[in-house]
Amino acid sequence: MAQNAPFSPDTLMDLLDTVRAPQSGVSLASAGRLESCTVDDAGRLTLTLTVPREQAPALSTLCDAASEKLKTLPNVTSATIILTAHRPAGAPAAGAPSAKANAAARAPAGGGHRPLGGQAPAADAPILPGVKTIIAVASGKGGVGKSTTAVNLAVGLGMEGLKTGLLDADIHGPSLHRMLGTSGKPEVVEGRLQPVQAWGIRAVSLGMLVDEKAAMIWRGPMVMGAINQLLTDVDWGDLDVMVVDLPPGTGDAHLSLTQKVPLSGAVIVSTPQDIALIDARRGVTMFEKVKVPVLGLVENMSYFCCPNCGHNTELFGHGGARKEAEAMGVPFLGEVPLLADIRSSGDSGVPLVIGAPNSEGGKAWRTIAHTVATAVRAMQS
Missing domain, CATH: 3.30.300.130 (Fe-S cluster assembly (FSCA))
Known part of the structure; x- marks a missing residue:
């Protein structure tokens, strides 16, 4: 207990x-x-x-x-x-x-994952029938800004006129609820969770359902089951595009998602240094193996722009993701600077594309979102 x-x-x-x-x-x-x-x-x-x-x-x-x-x-x-x-x-x-x-045997806090109140969907029922396009945001390693990318990409796609949903599939470290500034639990209507409306998009995160202090100490089958239920037990409705924030690495969550739904593409996030690019390369290879096209690479923390003098410092090197994209034959979507505003936007719950759209970071995210929106429309045409 x-x-x-x-x-x-x-x-x-x-x-x-x-x-x-x-x-x-x-x-x-x-x-x-x-x-x-x-x-x-x-x-x-x-x-x-x-x-x-x-x-x-x-x-x-x-x-x-x-x-x-x-x-x-x-x-x-x-x-x-x-x-x-x-x-x-x-x-x-x-x-x-x-x-x-x-009954008194205590499992790890937060150790459940099926918010049910009605009949489970039939085994042969289509998953996400109203969602036209599903895009995964992934990274080979943690700490490269994958969730920040997912939030700003999803909100940016909404600003591009696409009806957008955002699913936080980072089961062990759900954070999108905080980045979107949402509080409280989603409503349940006729046994199905209703996505939270935030900044023009619909969003669901496991972080909305469990205490922030709870550690998600879950085994592989539980992770896969949780992702399946976030897909099937949520009333996503009709969407032009769903953005899925995956956990770092190439594990159970990635395989579960690719097996359950037809992914239209993946966006890989990396920082410029070689050690991060090695893992980004693994991510690209994984999606290629499961026949999911890679829409492109994003180079996050590309450079640090001093707020006082405006000088750019390449703390982690620069241009590594662009060169890696060229070497692997995948598109390069853009580079995002390392800015204090980006960090504060995540803490405040106001995505940078909303809070500071004309900042360097805001412009970078808007450009990336526009490029992805163009690709999405091309897929649907």
Whole structure:
């Protein structure tokens, strides 16, 4: 149990046990294992249950009624049940303890990933049927400004007249909610999350659903399941383009996304120095292997512009990404300077293309967004 939950595991599981499926008589308590429960200062309760994978669709139909039961607890204003099915399909291992016996066993905070309240989508249902184009923003390593690129690219595409969505698939380090200046959790309507509207785009981040202090200590299947659910359990509606902010590297999240949805292209972010370009090269190679076209490379932190004298200093070298793009035969989308305004825009929740569109950084992001928007329209024509 999470430290700030004032309710005992038995109390929670007893309430969940009162809601049962009409045909089978199964309840969330009898089929699931309590992983975590948190209650914030506003009285919003979030409860995470591990359930057998094959039972998840049926059990999800009980979540609405079970949430109403949880709202009867003292000082609870709302309740959200998150189901996570990260065990292999099939029955629990022989000799496994019962759900109530396991209720007090505490998993890592934030260890769930399915915000369900209605029937899960059919296995053969199309994923993102209203989204015309999906673009991934990736980097071979962390710390190169990938999420900053994703935010400013998505908002810039919206400014280009495209109906745009932004999905934060960086499961272990979700940050886009902070960069967009959003607060609170997305609404749930008929069992589906509603994207948050921010700066002319629709956005969803796992950071909107879990406490910022929670560590996403998740295994590979949970990461892949979380991404699938952010795609299918969110009412994205009709979009011209969706920008997906991927985690650094070339791991489970990347493979899961390319297997689930038809990616139209990828934008790779790097800094100029050789050590970053080595990893960027790996990212390009990965997308080539899964038949996803690389729309181009962005060189972030290309140079530092002194705010006092205007002198440019190439702290990490300069032009490395452009040369690498030429060597690999992929487009070079542009270079973005290292500016204090870019850092402060991320902290303040106002993307630079909105807060300072005529700054050097703002102009660079607008140019990159215009180039990508042109490519998107060409794909759709």
